[in-house]
Amino acid sequence: MSAPTLFDAATFRRATAERDAATLLSFYTDDAELEIVDHEAQPSRPRTLHGHNEISAYLDDVCGRDMTHMVDHFVLDADGAAYSEVCEYPDGTEVRHVAVLDIRDGRIAHQSGVQAWDELTETTTGAAAERKDFARPDEVRTFEHGRVELLNIGGSTIGRYTLEPGWRWSLHVKPIVGTDWCEASHFQYQISGHMHVLMADGTNFEVGPGQVSTLPSGHDAWVIGDEPVISVDWWGATNYAK
Known part of the structure; x- marks a missing residue:
C-alpha cells in the first residue's frame, strides 16, 4: 500500500x-x-x-x-x-x-x-484628501465593444465602464477570463444606457440610467438598445477583463 x-x-x-x-x-x-x-x-x-x-x-x-x-x-x-x-x-x-x-x-x-x-482605516480617519479625474485614468483596459478606465484612489480602485451596443459579457469578456460566469462582484451606478443582467440562479433584471445595482459573482450581462452603457463601479473593476 x-x-x-x-x-x-x-x-x-x-x-x-x-x-x-x-x-x-x-x-x-x-x-x-x-x-x-x-x-x-x-x-x-x-x-x-x-x-x-x-x-x-x-x-x-x-x-x-x-x-x-x-x-x-x-x-x-x-x-x-x-x-x-x-x-x-x-x-x-x-x-x-x-x-x-x-x-x-x-x-x-x-x-x-x-x-x-476593518471598517475604519486611515482612508476615512486621517489620510490626505485626493481628487482624480476619469479624463486621466491610471489604467485603461479595452476589449471588444468596450473598455474600463481605472482610478486608484483612497486605497481602492474605481472603474468606469463604457460598453457599446452589441456588447455581452459572455461573448466579449468571458474568452479573456475563462470562467463560465462573471466572478467579479459589482457595486455600481449607471450613468447612461440600458443593461440586462442574468444571474446564474436564473434571476434577471434590467438596469437603467440613475440606478444603483449590486451584482454578486455568477452573472452575465449585455447592452440593450442602441445607446452605450456607462457605469461607475466601486467593487469589481480591479481585475476586470484581465
Missing part, C-alpha cells in the same frame, strides 16, 4: 506570501469547491466557486491586489486542515481570513473561508 500524499503546508504558506496564484491553484483538485463569507457574501448565501476555472479567476484577483498576505497559523492532519491569514492594504486596512480545508490526496477538495475587514 502506497503512503498517502501529504499536503505541502510550507509551499502553501510561501505561495500565499508571494501572491503566487498559479502555485496556489495547483493545491486544488479539478472539482474543488471554494466557499467564501465576507463583507459582500453573507453567511446565509456564501460566494461559492466551482472547479479550477472559477477558483483561478478568484486567486488571480486576490493575488493581483496591492496587499500583503501572511499565513500565521496552520493545523494539518491526513484529511483536513485549517489556517488563519492576515492581509494588509497599503492604507493600513487589515483583512483576517480563517479557512477550513477538506484534503483529498494532498490537495484541497473543499474550502470554507470567512473574511473580516
Whole structure:
C-alpha cells in the first residue's frame, strides 16, 4: 500500500506570501469547491466557486491586489486542515481570513473561508484628501465593444465602464477570463444606457440610467438598445477583463 500524499503546508504558506496564484491553484483538485463569507457574501448565501476555472479567476484577483498576505497559523492532519491569514492594504486596512480545508490526496477538495475587514482605516480617519479625474485614468483596459478606465484612489480602485451596443459579457469578456460566469462582484451606478443582467440562479433584471445595482459573482450581462452603457463601479473593476 502506497503512503498517502501529504499536503505541502510550507509551499502553501510561501505561495500565499508571494501572491503566487498559479502555485496556489495547483493545491486544488479539478472539482474543488471554494466557499467564501465576507463583507459582500453573507453567511446565509456564501460566494461559492466551482472547479479550477472559477477558483483561478478568484486567486488571480486576490493575488493581483496591492496587499500583503501572511499565513500565521496552520493545523494539518491526513484529511483536513485549517489556517488563519492576515492581509494588509497599503492604507493600513487589515483583512483576517480563517479557512477550513477538506484534503483529498494532498490537495484541497473543499474550502470554507470567512473574511473580516476593518471598517475604519486611515482612508476615512486621517489620510490626505485626493481628487482624480476619469479624463486621466491610471489604467485603461479595452476589449471588444468596450473598455474600463481605472482610478486608484483612497486605497481602492474605481472603474468606469463604457460598453457599446452589441456588447455581452459572455461573448466579449468571458474568452479573456475563462470562467463560465462573471466572478467579479459589482457595486455600481449607471450613468447612461440600458443593461440586462442574468444571474446564474436564473434571476434577471434590467438596469437603467440613475440606478444603483449590486451584482454578486455568477452573472452575465449585455447592452440593450442602441445607446452605450456607462457605469461607475466601486467593487469589481480591479481585475476586470484581465
